[in-house]
Amino acid sequence: MRERFGGALDPTSFTAASVIVVPVTTDNQTKATTGVLGPPLTLNVDYAVGLAPDAQVGATILEIDPLHPLKPSTCISGGMFLGTKCKTGTGYLVILTNGIKDASGHAAVPDSDYATIKAALPTCASISDPTLHGVCLLAGAQLQIAGGLGINPANIVLTFSFTTGSTTDTLELLSATTQPTAIKANPTPLTTHQVNPALPGHANIYVGVLTIPYYLSKAAPLTGYWN
Structure with a gap:
């Protein structure tokens, strides 16, 4: 101020x-x-x-x-x-x-x-x-x-x-108006070591898709800028 x-x-x-x-x-x-x-x-x-x-x-x-x-x-x-x-x-x-x-x-x-x-x-x-x-x-x-x-x-x-x-x-308003959905995650043949050799590779990597609502114009990232 x-x-x-x-x-x-x-x-x-x-x-x-x-x-x-x-x-x-x-x-x-x-x-x-x-x-x-x-x-x-x-x-x-x-x-x-x-x-x-x-x-x-x-x-x-x-x-x-x-x-x-x-x-x-x-x-x-x-x-x-x-x-x-x-x-x-x-x-x-x-x-x-x-x-x-x-x-x-x-x-x-x-x-x-x-x-x-x-x-x-x-x-x-x-x-x-x-x-x-x-x-x-x-x-x-x-x-x-x-x-x-x-x-x-x-x-x-x-x-x-x-x-x-x-x-x-x-967050409360979104929680009250949004229905939870399951996220399907598929295994890959990769471990964390294969992605980053500095990691020990104890974790397997899964791939999933999360669909979330987008409240801006779809063209905004193409024609606008962060402001």
């Missing part, structure tokens, strides 16, 4: 009070933050903060790196996949405060859009642009959560949230 600032940053100002990451619940339709799942993550235990190493950007990019896997967002309840009935998910809210300083010791300030959003709260009625109005409503919910955690919204220069995924949901 990254955020770019307008000037070189002082990495010593990246503290648990200036860069805060909070586990939250989210609305699966709007992606709005709807509640708090637990206390803020612990800096240097759950996540690390530093300057991005990218060349030619100076020290302008703040980078947040998780130090272990984040909580997955799952739509499985009681062993059942909820599908469209799954209304909430798991996410994280990132809160950046004016405790972040630049290389000259000046406190960070919101950019023009975020300053406009904060000034328009709580109704966002003064924002006519529909996209920015929607962002304003999302930011308002985030600032309410921050206030509930004892963080003064006046000191906040940016908030943003993201949701996590889960491979478990995908």
Whole structure:
């Protein structure tokens, strides 16, 4: 996770009070933050903060790196996949405060859009642009959560949230919709030693065919590329 600032940053100002990451619940339709799942993550235990190493950007990019896997967002309840009935998910809210300083010791300030959003709260009625109005409503919910955690919204220069995924949901859905089939394996006259002389040859080699579903276009490997 990254955020770019307008000037070189002082990495010593990246503290648990200036860069805060909070586990939250989210609305699966709007992606709005709807509640708090637990206390803020612990800096240097759950996540690390530093300057991005990218060349030619100076020290302008703040980078947040998780130090272990984040909580997955799952739509499985009681062993059942909820599908469209799954209304909430798991996410994280990132809160950046004016405790972040630049290389000259000046406190960070919101950019023009975020300053406009904060000034328009709580109704966002003064924002006519529909996209920015929607962002304003999302930011308002985030600032309410921050206030509930004892963080003064006046000191906040940016908030943003993201949701996590889960491979478990995908595997459970496939498991529920796929019928197991037998795999026929035929022996060959070969041992592992004949394939690789470095191996002792204790194992015989069998050949079988496994048919699996292919979810991409059949022409994709011929006309496209990995992206």
